[in-house]
Structures are given as C-alpha cells and as structure tokens.
Amino acid sequence: MKYSTKLSDTVHVMVLIAINQEKSLSSASIAESVHTNPGFVRQLMLKLKKAGLMTSVAGHARPSLSKPADHITLLDIYKTVEGDKPLLHLDTHTNPDCGVGINIQLSLQGFYNEIQKTAEEKMNTITLQDIINTYYQRTSMQNDL
Numbered sequence: 001m002k003y004s005t006k007l008s009d010t011v012h013v014m015v016l017i018a019i020n021q022e023k024s025l026s027s028a029s030i031a032e033s034v035h036t037n038p039g040f041v042r043q044l045m046l047k048l049k050k051a052g053l054m055t056s057v058a059g060h061a062r063p064s065l066s067k068p069a070d071h072i073t074l075l076d077i078y079k080t081v082e083g084d085k086p087l088l089h090l091d092t093h094t095n096p097d098c099g100v101g102i103n104i105q106l107s108l109q110g111f112y113n114e115i116q117k118t119a120e121e122k123m124n125t126i127t128l129q130d131i132i133n134t135y136y137q138r139t140s141m142q143n144d145l
Contacts, residue, residue, distance in 0.1 A: 006081040007074075009034050010044050014077065015132055017054065017063050026061040044081060051080040070129035075120055077128070087119055088112045 012034050017025060027038040027045065034041060045063060048054035053072055056063040065072065090108060094101035 004082065004085075006044065007078050009036065009040075010048065010077050010081045011074070011128070011131060013041060013044055014048070014054070014065065014069075014072070014128055015135060018065055018069050018128065018132055019135075021064065024061040025063055029061075047080050048077075051076070053077070053080060065128075068129070069132055070127045072128040073124050074126040074128075074131070075123035078120075078123055086112065086116050088115060 013030055016030055016033055027041040031038040031041045045054060045056060049056060052066050053076060054063055055066050090105045090112065092105065094105065096102050
C-alpha cells in the first residue's frame with residue numbers, strides 16, 4: 001500500500017528555504033535534496049504559495065517563507081498539502097457478506113476520528129521553527145562526533 005510523503009517532503013522544502021535564505025534555490029536543487037523530481041517540488045511550492053506560506057517569483061530561484069517560521073505550524077503545512085485527507089484510512093473493500101467485514105469499518109471510524117483530532121491538535125503546537133531548531137540540534141550533535 002502506498003502512503004503519502006507529501007507532508008515530510010513539504011517540510012523538507014520549507015526548511016531548505018528557511019535555512020538558505022541567501023542562496024539560490026531552484027526547484028531542481030531542492031528536488032535533488034528531497035530526492036524527487038523538480039515537477040513535484042514545483043507542485044508543492046505552488047500549494048505553499050496559494051496557502052500564503054511561501055513567496056516566489058517566476059524565473060528567480062529565491063523562494064522565501066511568507067511569514068516567520070515560528071508562525072507556521074505543522075498543521076498549516078499538513079492542511080496545505082493534504083487538505084482534508086485523514087491520517088488513517090478505512091478499507092472500504094471488505095467483504096459485505098462477512099459480519100466482521102461489514103461492521104469493522106464503522107466500528108473503527110469513531111476511533112480514527114479521535115486519533116485525527118488529537119493528532120491535529122498536537123500538529124497545531126509544532127512550528128516550523130521547532131523543526132528547524134531540532135534539525136540544528138541534530139546536525140550539531142553529528143558534528144560533535
């Protein structure tokens with residue numbers, strides 16, 4: 001089963017932009033870091049731009065955050081790239097002739113909704129700056145080895 005990495009890829013892009021404000025960052029150079037193709041990066045950046053989280057000028061490889069990193073939450077980024085897609089998904093292709101198959105999804109839905117709510121509340125407390133700070137802590141520890 002394929003799962004989405006859009007959130008982590010988008011956070012990756014935003015951290016690159018935040019910590020490389022003085023450097024030229026083309027979609028190709030960002031794609032190289034994310035290990036994807038430039039078209040995918042441009043799609044993510046367009047969503048960020050439409051959401052008011054990033055600014056860029058066509059033809060100039062200098063994207064920037066639209067607001068300070070401590071004013072952008074992980075939930076903002078998640079909603080930008082995933083919209084209203086839930087974190088957990090029900091299997092809607094179970095056997096309708098099976099008592100468990102027909103009822104398990106309805107039994108799970110309420111729990112999944114609780115998990116979604118809790119996750120979104122937590123994501124709303126984590127800022128892009130928190131992630132950047134953790135990144136710097138990790139790279140500092142690696143440099144100390």
